[in-house]
Amino acid sequence: MTSWLDALIQGVLLGGLYALFAAGLSLMFGVMRLVNLAHGDLIVLAAFVILFLAAKLGLDPFVAVLVALPIVFVAGFALQYVLLNRTLGRDLLPPLLVTFGLSIIIENGLLQLFSADSQRLRSGAIETASIPLGGGIAIGVVPLLTLLSAIAVIVLLNLIFYRTPIGRAFRATSDDLEVAQLMGIDHKRIFAIAMGLGFVVTTIAALYLGLRANFDPTIGPARLLYAFEAVIIGGLGSFWGTLAGGIVLGLAQTIGARIDPEWQILAGHLAFLVVLVIKPRGLFPRAQD
Amino acid sequence: MDEASSRPVQTFRIKTVGRASHAALVVVTVALLALALLPVFAGRTLIQDLIFLYYMLALAQCWNLLAGYAGLISVGQQAFVGLGGYILFALTLTGGLNPVLAIPIAGLVSALFAFPTALVVFRLRGAYFAIGTWVVAEVYRLAFAQVKPLGGGTGTSLTPSITSSAYGIEWVKTLLDVRTPAARDIVSYWLALALVAGTLAAVYFMLRSRRGLALGAIRDHETAAASLGVDIYRIKLAVYVATAAMTGMIGALIYLQKARISPDAAFSVLDWTAYVIFIVVIGGIGTMEGPFIGAIILYLMQHYLADFGAWYLILLGALGILVMLLAPKGVWGLVSERFDLTLFPTRRRLVVDDEERPIASKRPKMRET
Secondary structure, three states, X not given: OHHHHHHHHHHXXXXXXXXXXXXXXXXXXHHHOOOOOOHHHHHHHHHHHHHHHHHHHOOOHHHHHHHHXXXXXXXXXXXXXXXXXXXXXXXXXXXXXXXXXXXXXXXXXXXXXXXXXXXXXXXXXXXXXXEEEEOOEEEEHHHHHHHHHHHHHHHHHHHHHHHOHHHHHHXXXXXXXXHHHHOOOOHHHHHHHHHHHXXXXXXXXXHHHHHHXXXXXXXXXXXXXXXXXXXXXXXXXXXHHHHHHHHHHHHHHHHHHHHOHHHHHHHHHHHHHHHHHHXXXXXXXXXXX | OOHHHHOOOOEEEEEOOOHHHHHHHHHHHHHHHHHHHHHHOOOHHHHHHHHHHHHHHHHHHHHHHHHHHOOOOOOOOHHHHHHHHHHHHHHHHOOOOOHHHHHHHHHHHHHHHHHHHHHHHOOOOHHHHHHHHHHHHHHHHHHHOOOHHHOOOOOEEOOHHHHOOOXXXXXXXXXXXXXXXXXXXXXXXXXXHHHHHHHHHHHHHHHHOHHHHHHHHHHHOHHHHHHOOOOHHHHHHHHHHHHHHHHHHHHHHHHHHHOEEOHHHHOOHHHXXXXXXXXXXXXXXXXXXXXXHHHHHHHHHHHHHHHHOHHHHHXXXXXXXXXXXXXXXXXXXXXXXXXXXXXOOOOOEEEEEOOOOOHHHHOOOOOOO
């Protein structure tokens, strides 16, 4: 019984990580209807950026990520402004194929720069610290921080979207691009800011990815699939739905792993397919598409 | 003279076959015959290279039909390559079936799996469909990693007695006076040639049929096609299942030739989808000619650049992005626009005739429309 309760708790905490993966994807889709096939590789790239900064500047990863955030914001802004804005239009193929090409470039670029070795972000005692809950159940500090960060990111994203002028511009371009342009919104700049923000969220996700487990340049595509599954399970267009989707996925994986360790990933995918069959628009749908 | 009578009366006809296309038909027939006879002269390396070229071309034609015509951008076709391969291994290793017979059965089983798969992934639209198919391919990979009789996660090999039991090997050995491994390659070569020719014929006749006209309409504007009465769901389902069957057969042949299978290799997104997408995009999506050019470009790049490992893949990705941004119709798009050339007449073009022209030349040729 305790073992199952433990699985439930760990599943919810793992869901926090998947919600962080998914929040960036959800943001990009929400604003510019971009489905970014390079998202998983961007998470891994961000983890390597944190690793690099932490090693070069001798910083703790939690500090290194603060240094990384402005850098990745500019990188995201530039990527959208220079490359991805050219792909957006009625045709689905260009954004998909350009981000797919980007995914291959990032993965192999990282292999070339950092080799295929497993890496990990080191942050001393906090990595293994845990809070005992009694009855043999303990929750790790890092997993707990992951979930709390996911909630904080979603609260902040909602504040930005619904309480600020830039958020109004995000929603306007998302609702009706032509009318937003007529109202004087420079949609290319808005999209670039959204991508910069997406990169910031992605980098926060990367911090916890690197603290919780080993990573190497090849694990990107699997992270893309988890992020995508969380978004679809939760329902398009709602950040809270994305959190719920992440938790459903985390629970499915943890419970699957409890039955047989080899079934962890498969159980997550199957949960996604079941939701797709029963509720094709996700558990908490908001956007139309 | 009043306005109406001075205006030339216009008649229309639908044109599909051009002069270049008639020539192409002859060329294709002769080329097929020549290629079938090639093993008599060619060395083993060339035969093996051509097998690779044929199955990549066949996969590319399938993906092109899916993405270029039916608008089904799949990133999960490795599901059916791997499935076909595994079905061949299961049928020959445990069922004792001849590998040549196992290939069509692998296609049939792939089609059977494609049905329920489609019912799930068709709930996702557009770009989400792409990632959904990828998830399904991962499910296939993880599921086959659990099948212990087929080697589980590490995979398994075909015994030499199975690979050399394919029909025709003994005949080739005596006829061409070669050893068993060379004879195996030659039989695989003919099978690959037959599959690529079959795929080309299937895609060609599908596009020339009524269904192909509907497919072209879907490609050009889905909503408009639907409003003209095209049953979009049914046509997309038919294309998805048909390409799954062809992809499964190609997968079976690929792994008969490789004689060793593992889940990670058989369901590899890089090998069976990324390269295929590259071929179609570089060559020219939405045309039958494009994949030919793309396959040859990929083959040359593999031949000369594959030793550079990661750099080769970075170059491939960058080239794909550049073509998508600067020449979205690919190499063939540039060529056909410049010279107004069509080798596989699958497009229907409206030709406007003026009245001055002799009657005989404007007799409508409205074959399949």
